[in-house]
Amino acid sequence: MTDAIRAEGLVKRFRDTTALDGINLRARTGAVLGVLGPNGSGKTTTVRILSTLLQPDQGHATVAGFDVVRQAHEVRRRIGLTGQYAAVDEELTGNQNLALIARLLDFSRPAARARAAELLDRFALTDAADRPAKTYSGGMRRRLDLAASLVGQPSLLFLDEPTTGLDPHSRNELWDVVRGLVDDGVTVLLTTQYLEEADQLADDIIVFDHGTVIAEGTPEQLKARAGDQVLQLETVHPEHLGRATAIVEAVTERGVRHSGTEVSAAVTDPAMLPAVVRQLDDAQIPVAELALRKPSLDEVFLALTGHTAQAPDTDSIIPEEAHP
Amino acid sequence: MTVTTTPSVEAGSTATPMRPTGPARLTPAALVRHGLLLTWRSLLKIKRNPEEILGLTFMPIMFVALFVFVFGQAMMGDWQVYRDFLMPGIIAQSVIFTTIGTGITLNTDIQKGIFDRFRSLPVTRSSPLVGAVLGDLVRYFLTVVVILAVGMAIGFRPGNGLVGVLASTAVIMVFAFALCWISAWIGLVMRTQMAVQNFGMIWMFPLSFGSSAFVDPNDMPGWMAAFAEINPVTHVVDTMRGLLVGGDAPVTEPLLWTLGWTVVITAVFFPLAARAYRNRS
Numbered sequence: 001m002t003d004a005i006r007a008e009g010l011v012k013r014f015r016d017t018t019a020l021d022g023i024n025l026r027a028r029t030g031a032v033l034g035v036l037g038p039n040g041s042g043k044t045t046t047v048r049i050l051s052t053l054l055q056p057d058q059g060h061a062t063v064a065g066f067d068v069v070r071q072a073h074e075v076r077r078r079i080g081l082t083g084q085y086a087a088v089d090e091e092l093t094g095n096q097n098l099a100l101i102a103r104l105l106d107f108s109r110p111a112a113r114a115r116a117a118e119l120l121d122r123f124a125l126t127d128a129a130d131r132p133a134k135t136y137s138g139g140m141r142r143r144l145d146l147a148a149s150l151v152g153q154p155s156l157l158f159l160d161e162p163t164t165g166l167d168p169h170s171r172n173e174l175w176d177v178v179r180g181l182v183d184d185g186v187t188v189l190l191t192t193q194y195l196e197e198a199d200q201l202a203d204d205i206i207v208f209d210h211g212t213v214i215a216e217g218t219p220e221q222l223k224a225r226a227g228d229q230v231l232q233l234e235t236v237h238p239e240h241l242g243r244a245t246a247i248v249e250a251v252t253e254r255g256v257r258h259s260g261t262e263v264s265a266a267v268t269d270p271a272m273l274p275a276v277v278r279q280l281d282d283a284q285i286p287v288a289e290l291a292l293r294k295p296s297l298d299e300v301f302l303a304l305t306g307h308t309a310q311a312p313d314t315d316s317i318i319p320e321e322a323h324p
Numbered sequence: 325m326t327v328t329t330t331p332s333v334e335a336g337s338t339a340t341p342m343r344p345t346g347p348a349r350l351t352p353a354a355l356v357r358h359g360l361l362l363t364w365r366s367l368l369k370i371k372r373n374p375e376e377i378l379g380l381t382f383m384p385i386m387f388v389a390l391f392v393f394v395f396g397q398a399m400m401g402d403w404q405v406y407r408d409f410l411m412p413g414i415i416a417q418s419v420i421f422t423t424i425g426t427g428i429t430l431n432t433d434i435q436k437g438i439f440d441r442f443r444s445l446p447v448t449r450s451s452p453l454v455g456a457v458l459g460d461l462v463r464y465f466l467t468v469v470v471i472l473a474v475g476m477a478i479g480f481r482p483g484n485g486l487v488g489v490l491a492s493t494a495v496i497m498v499f500a501f502a503l504c505w506i507s508a509w510i511g512l513v514m515r516t517q518m519a520v521q522n523f524g525m526i527w528m529f530p531l532s533f534g535s536s537a538f539v540d541p542n543d544m545p546g547w548m549a550a551f552a553e554i555n556p557v558t559h560v561v562d563t564m565r566g567l568l569v570g571g572d573a574p575v576t577e578p579l580l581w582t583l584g585w586t587v588v589i590t591a592v593f594f595p596l597a598a599r600a601y602r603n604r605s
Binding site: 048051052053073074076077078079080081087088089090091092096100101103104105106132148149152153154 | 372
């Protein structure tokens with residue numbers, strides 16, 4: 001299988017900050033590559049370089065086999081870009097926005113009209129087709145934005161934080177659209193700060209922090225790196241939490257995560273669970289829940305970077321069943 | 325890994341069932357086509373934006389009426405005489421102030437990511453800039469038409485007829501084309517729309533008022549008159565006055581000065597704007 005995207009040693013500096021410090025990445029053709037990282041980790045800069053909006057200071061990248069700097073035009077003929085930084089024109093109607101892009105892509109006038117109508121229908125925007133985009137709701141605007149990036153039937157789609165700021169319903173709708181595109185054979189590069197999103201959509205995940213790649217692999221592989229399992233403990237009495245934390249910390253020798261009355265930590269050795277149980281018993285701490293489970297991506301991030309992703313919903317726990 | 329020097333078309337086409345879109349090569353014809361499409365986009369906004377219609381019609385009407393009827397009598401003892409003196413000046417001033425819109429629209433389009441959308445498409449690099457500027461030239465032209473219509477409604481009659489009207493319109497359009505690169509440059513380097521508004525406006529006041537547009541420089545104190553004499557706006561207005569109003573006002577000399585200034589301004593600010601456009605990310 002060929003790689004749809006290949007980047008080697010990408011470096012980008014803005015004045016005195018280094019946004020990218022030697023990024024390598026590969027996206028398999030027909031797969032979804034999830035680029036995961038907190039704000040300012042270099043996700044958007046990478047997307048802007050790969051979509052030819054920005055030139056790297058060092059390193060090089062190919063998209064669909066074409067160099068993003070020297071063969072930018074050929075790259076542009078094959079990609080679609082949606083996200084924080086590629087917008088629709090608010091003053092124009094949904095219809096005009098799509099028709100304009102189709103015309104820029106050399107569609108004839110009737111073909112442009114037909115393509116716009118087709119996309120508006122597909123994204124459930126037909127009723128709003130002749131209203132200016134500024135009257136659209138957040139979810140509708142994202143759909144129009146996505147439709148705009150699909151006018152030319154790109155074989156490769158960049159989605160830069162496509163669901164940031166969307167309500168759960170709109171977010172699920174957008175996820176379904178992305179899955180549909182992947183079924184059609186489109187390669188997707190998706191950036192997100194939402195761990196759940198990467199886990200839901202991505203075949204491969206690459207984790208960014210401070211302009212470098214700190215981990216990559218399938219969601220399962222990444223979870224494995226944070227320890228095979230996570231020990232989760234809840235005390236009956238909240239006042240015991242401190243002592244319980246100390247015990248878990250001492251046994252696992254790992255960073256411990258709190259949320260509410262829960263403590264969790266990565267477990268690398270199966271013998272750790274009985275050790276924790278013995279010590280809790282010695283300390284006479286009653287336990288409400290004690291379990292081993294697969295780690296969430298947030299815990300992966302904690303294990304990899306020593307800090308949690310600074311996304312608003314870092315507490316969201318990914319259901320294990322999401323990945324067979 | 326070495327980068328393939330020849331485009332690996334096979335990799336691009338066998339990897340996916342989709343075919344590339346857009347023109348295979350960007351010819352000058354493509355630039356014209358893309359530029360005109362984006363001009364159409366720029367013009368669609370006039371219709372949709374009430375503020376724009378207000379700015380393009382109501383403001384000029386108000387300015388003409390206020391200047392003629394408030395200052396006219398006091399300036400020249402007869403508002404009708406002042407009206408005829410004022411017309412070329414107020415056309416020039418209004419068009420000059422309209423150029424600020426070029427910077428503001430460019431800045432807004434970049435802030436909102438609309439240019440990124442266009443730049444990620446296989447279209448000519450400069451077509452968004454071309455579209456914005458051509459669309460604004462239409463706005464300048466509308467400004468001229470509105471003011472002339474108001475002037476004629478209150479009795480102004482161009483002394484050199486239609487030829488004079490067309491010639492003086494051409495002069496201000498050419499000059500505005502040069503000025504819009506100053507505005508474009510400001511719009512492309514400033515971070516916020518507010519900054520564009522402020523910086524774009526600041527230099528316009530001394531240039532348009534410190535000229536022969538509203539008052540004869542002979543009636544100004546020496547230093548101000550000296551400034552007015554070298555001010556390009558004075559040359560533009562003097563040329564237009566000669567063409568539009570007629571009489572014995574010389575045209576050739578101010579016209580040459582105007583063209584000279586146009587070349588100089590364009591030569592300085594077009595490259596600056598073009599570079600800012602390329603660098604803006």
